[in-house]
Amino acid sequence: MELLEGNESRCQNMFWMNKDVFIRLCDELENIYKVKGSQRISVAEKLGMFLYTLGEGAGNRNVQERFQHFGKTVSRYFSGMLNVVCDMTKEFIKPSDPKFKSIPPEILGDYRYMPHFKDCIGAIDGVHVRATISPSNQVPYIGRKGIPTHNIMAVCNFDMQFTFACAGWEGTAHDTRIFQSAIHNLALKFPKPPNEYPQMKWYLGPYKCQRYHLPEFRRGAQPTGYKEIFNHAHSSIRSVIERTFGV
Known part of the structure; x- marks a missing residue:
């Protein structure tokens, strides 16, 4: 009081x-x-x-x-x-429109994303959060950061609202392993895209072995070729999850 x-x-x-x-x-x-x-x-x-x-x-x-x-x-x-x-x-941590019927205004009103990302419903990323673990159980939680962490995966919409979070994985767990577990575990109620197929068809990742992060484009030349152009747009639209974590 x-x-x-x-x-x-x-x-x-x-x-x-x-x-x-x-x-x-x-x-x-x-x-x-x-x-x-x-x-x-x-x-x-x-x-x-x-x-x-x-x-x-x-x-x-x-x-x-x-x-x-x-x-x-x-x-x-x-x-x-x-x-x-x-x-x-x-x-609270769920999509406000579970059927994703409308195009997010952040995409609808931005020529960089429309019409290419008009069906995009959110962004996915992971973050490592420091964890207090008893010394006898620390080893699986000590990853590349050198300290015990939880590897947490989250999804957000383009209004910077978290719509899904999966916490508790040890720091050494790979992002792909956490992602696969989340989308296949029905109990977690992962907000899947409409008309979901068993394959990874509806999840857009960047092209590998190409420039991707925005600072790489800022320091170098403008994107060239369809792979770099796509990666640049993908990185821009994905930055919403990083901003959401930051806020």
């Missing part, structure tokens, strides 16, 4: 969201997802411990000291809140 009633920046620094969003989220957790408080701990404090742990990468002992609860209490409430938030993602 000290944080919620104090300066706006304190809540933002502690929980990585402003007070209004924090309070609205508490209300949704109570009224929609039926999260209950107890005599000793409120829903706001449960949420606060959860967000503090995620935002600061805090360990159990750090959270014990900050919130003055036993380690078992911290662990139990974090696990419970994590399950609830994972259920929430099913409502």
Whole structure:
């Protein structure tokens, strides 16, 4: 309550969201997802411990000291809140138009993409997020970055909204392996293009062994040949996923 009633920046620094969003989220957790408080701990404090742990990468002992609860209490409430938030993602991280009936305005109004990408529904990319893993289990998570990471694959639309996320893979897992698992695991409900075929027909990747990344074109000559021209357009349209990760 000290944080919620104090300066706006304190809540933002502690929980990585402003007070209004924090309070609205508490209300949704109570009224929609039926999260209950107890005599000793409120829903706001449960949420606060959860967000503090995620935002600061805090360990159990750090959270014990900050919130003055036993380690078992911290662990139990974090696990419970994590399950609830994972259920929430099913409502929010999904396509707003699951049948993809309309052309995204970002493509429709840009001569670089229309009509060549008029049926494009989103972009896919992966990102490595640092993970805290016990030393005995670290090896599969230590990839080219030299530190334990999760390899997370995500899909976004051209309005910079995530429509799918697959988290939890070890850092050494190849992007292709994660992608294949996501599109073939029906339980994950991957947002596939309309009229999907068993083959990879509807997934556009760049031409290999050709310039691809935008800085390569900025430093060098203009794209030449249909492969480089396609790669340049593909890289431009794919940059939406990188911007979305950045935001």
